[in-house]
Amino acid sequence: MNGPDPLLKLVADSGPLCRCCDLEDSAFCAGLSPEGLRRLRSIRGNLTCEAQETVFREGDNAENIYSVVEGCIKLSKLLSDGRRQVIGFLFPGDFFGFSPSGAYGYTAEAISPSTLCRFSEQRMKALLATTPELEQRLRTRLVMELAFAQEQMLLLGRMSAREKISHFLLMLSRRAVARQDPPSPIAVPMSRLDMADYLGLTIETVSRTLTTMKKDGLIALPSPGIVDLLDRDGLHRIADGRDGG
Incomplete structure (x- = not known):
């Protein structure tokens, strides 16, 4: 009789968070071998946050790195004039x-109640030096961060409010699909003020534009924090600057 499957044993030994995690295709640990997962788990801790709870502040010592398991996290910087x-x-x-x-x-x-995996940065660096597959995963995630930063630069450029919000909603939809969630309706857990601060708009402009887009049949707002993308082609035309509305 064969012994127990080592991968099944790894899952059984991985603790409640790993056993319940359904991010195997999108998280930082996605695609790691059983040995890579075992090494990563050996330095992993868990962190739960309430809505509006700060994980860390700009300028704090970078002692840990994190992966989101549940919820939504907002990243922000203070500008020299005090604006966020x-x-x-x-x-x-x-x-x-x-x-x-x-x-x-x-x-x-944390925008909403959130669960995070937490890793000591020093221990992670030591692990990266001996685990090439993990180092490759980190490089992939850093490239993704750069892509998100470039996308925001585009949003803050010479786009109209309608173009920015269309682009933003489509971006959230693409990221939902990457998590294997439906492309619509999408979760939009951030406040309109947070959306405004991300897009370089005022909260009044965000609210007015969303209302207009709803009247135009582009989106529906069935409940707080949910947006249904009714006319994706129309949103794409607006985001690409091909709509005169």
Whole structure:
């Protein structure tokens, strides 16, 4: 009789968070071998956050890095004039907190009740040196972070409010699909103020534009925090600057 499957044993030994996690295709640990998963789990801790709870602040010592298991995390920076710029929203499977400078370059705050995997940065660096597959996963996540940053630069450029919000909603839809969620309706857990700070708009402009898009049949707002994309082609035309509305 053969012995127990080592992969099944790994799952059985991985603790409640790993056993219940359904992010095997999108999280930082996706695609790792059983041995890679075992090594990663050996340095993993868990963190739960309430809505509006701060994970870390800009300038804090970068002692840990994180992966989102449940919920939504907001990243923001303070500008020199005291204004806040939201620079990103993170969802299950997203990875954040790695800082080559030794200090966090932004503040991370939970938008909704959230569960995170937490890893000591020092222990993670030591693990990366001996686990090439994990190092490759980290490189992939950092490339994704760069892509998100470039996308925000586009949003803050010479787009109209209608173009920015269409692009933003389609971006959330693409990220939902990457998590194997439906493309619509999409969860939009951030407040309209957070959306405004991310898109470089005022809260009044965000609210007015969403209302107009609803009247035009582009979207529906069935409940707080949910947006149904009724006319994806129309949203794409607007986001690409091909609509005169």
